[in-house]
Amino acid sequence: MTTAPRDGASRPTAGALRLIEPRTELPTSVDVGPYLAGLHEHCPFLRPSVRRGMTGWTVYEIVPGSHRYAVEAELFHAGVQAAEWVRPLMARPFGTLVCENVVLLGRCEDADHRELPAWPHWALKHLYAPVGVMFGKFPQGAVETDRHGRSIPPPPFSFLPVRAGVRPLDPKFLTGTPGPRHGPCRVRGRRPGRLRAHPLRVEGSSRMGEFLAEAAAALKAAEALCGPVALTEVSDRRGSAVWKAGGPDGAAAIKLGTGEAAEVTAREASVLDRLPGYRVAVGRISEGVWYVTPWEEGPSTWQQFTSVRAGRDAARPEALASAVQVTRAVADLHGLGWIHGDLQPAHAIHTEGGVRLIDFAWARQLGETPWSAFRGTMVHLTAPELAAEITTDGQPVLTTFMSDVYALAASLWTCVTGDWPLDYEAAGIDRQSIGPAALLGAIGERAVPLAGTEVWPELQQVLKPVLLGNAKDRPLATELADQLTALHEAGR
Numbered sequence: 001m002t003t004a005p006r007d008g009a010s011r012p013t014a015g016a017l018r019l020i021e022p023r024t025e026l027p028t029s030v031d032v033g034p035y036l037a038g039l040h041e042h043c044p045f046l047r048p049s050v051r052r053g054m055t056g057w058t059v060y061e062i063v064p065g066s067h068r069y070a071v072e073a074e075l076f077h078a079g080v081q082a083a084e085w086v087r088p089l090m091a092r093p094f095g096t097l098v099c100e101n102v103v104l105l106g107r108c109e110d111a112d113h114r115e116l117p118a119w120p121h122w123a124l125k126h127l128y129a130p131v132g133v134m135f136g137k138f139p140q141g142a143v144e145t146d147r148h149g150r151s152i153p154p155p156p157f158s159f160l161p162v163r164a165g166v167r168p169l170d171p172k173f174l175t176g177t178p179g180p181r182h183g184p185c186r187v188r189g190r191r192p193g194r195l196r197a198h199p200l201r202v203e204g205s206s207r208m209g210e211f212l213a214e215a216a217a218a219l220k221a222a223e224a225l226c227g228p229v230a231l232t233e234v235s236d237r238r239g240s241a242v243w244k245a246g247g248p249d250g251a252a253a254i255k256l257g258t259g260e261a262a263e264v265t266a267r268e269a270s271v272l273d274r275l276p277g278y279r280v281a282v283g284r285i286s287e288g289v290w291y292v293t294p295w296e297e298g299p300s301t302w303q304q305f306t307s308v309r310a311g312r313d314a315a316r317p318e319a320l321a322s323a324v325q326v327t328r329a330v331a332d333l334h335g336l337g338w339i340h341g342d343l344q345p346a347h348a349i350h351t352e353g354g355v356r357l358i359d360f361a362w363a364r365q366l367g368e369t370p371w372s373a374f375r376g377t378m379v380h381l382t383a384p385e386l387a388a389e390i391t392t393d394g395q396p397v398l399t400t401f402m403s404d405v406y407a408l409a410a411s412l413w414t415c416v417t418g419d420w421p422l423d424y425e426a427a428g429i430d431r432q433s434i435g436p437a438a439l440l441g442a443i444g445e446r447a448v449p450l451a452g453t454e455v456w457p458e459l460q461q462v463l464k465p466v467l468l469g470n471a472k473d474r475p476l477a478t479e480l481a482d483q484l485t486a487l488h489e490a491g492r
Helices: 033-039 046-051 068-089 118-131 206-214 216-226 261-274 313-335 384-389 401-417 436-444 457-468 477-489
Strands: 017-024 055-062 099-105 133-135 158-164 201-203 230-237 240-247 250-258 281-285 288-294 348-351 354-357
Touching: 017 068, 017 099, 033 046, 046 055, 055 068, 068 099, 068 118, 068 133, 068 158, 118 133, 118 158, 216 240, 216 250, 216 281, 216 288, 240 261, 250 261, 261 281, 261 288, 313 348, 313 354, 313 401, 313 477, 384 401, 384 436, 401 457, 401 477, 457 477
Parallel strands: 055 099, 201 230
Antiparallel strands: 017 055, 099 158, 133 158, 230 240, 240 250, 250 288, 281 288, 348 354
């Protein structure tokens, strides 16, 4: 991932817009997953951008009673801020993949969402076209077609996308303007001398280089696995940053946690150190904790179901085999007395040697004290009994084998359908206006029914009892694996 700089004001200050969620790759205040899944065939850059963590979202809400001119002015300001995040990244590796999105929620008394972005969009695109930055505007519910005449899924919320202009795809927009790498906003290199003590090629932000220059032991640990390495930044969220270190003898993952994330990073390293089959080196710097572990190469479970979501029935046997493999991996983990606590479609990697579970930040061994201030699991994949326990005041939450099985079944449902397993619309819940805490409350009260989407009925019939039953009635992971194996052997 190539991380956007974080300097500058965090939000407009005039008061017409309220910041709901600062820049994140995985927003919780709006549900971007299913919408993005429907856009992949229309934008060749979207999938690799999301995979590299280069698509960001900042969510604002209109303050009730605000005049349209004030909203437009602050929307313009938010667009400028997003553009200034994008500009320095365009000249870096994979810079054409960077995309920042400004989401607008709420109502304005004297203008609708088709009118509000009009002049900010016009002004921004003319202001930034000379330096290769492109703006779009997508009002909620707008029905449009792409340049091939295919229908584009209507946006579930209004937003302004900001990205690097690509000449072959945006010829009219960028006619006569300098290219992103050669315009007047070309970014200067990293500050000289930060990494001279170590002969290393770094692809990513200057801040990453500064961290690694201080964590020389992490580089040595990576080189012990890979030989001389080149680093590529993968992600940087909430004080936790990850790099891929590639060398002639393989690849390693370097994770660095600073501030509040240092404790979580140290905890995850401790889990990896105790799990059989995982190798980890760990150390400290003045700002936090780092660890190095072999890189797990391969597609995620979500990616293994891509062809199924595209409607290709011939891909079902291979996808079902992947479902069996990831369920067996979870069963093996449970057999060792470990609870993962954060199973998601992206947290299992299908390598040549089998499935490897990753992201153990919220894992715990059976009998250990549960974590306080629990922040594991995605809201939409959270077991009802777990959702009922999660509070904002940091009370301990008891993750269990059964809550893992629920998250696993919910993840597989999402991989099959491309949507979350619960039908919020049927429950009268607007996911764009309700906060995560209220959403967890509704899930904990079982006020949200299971979605009725029938994409792969035979597989979904196996998953339904897991998602609908009480925790005590759920199968163990090994029992769910047996059911999926029987389905696979029956050619269903």
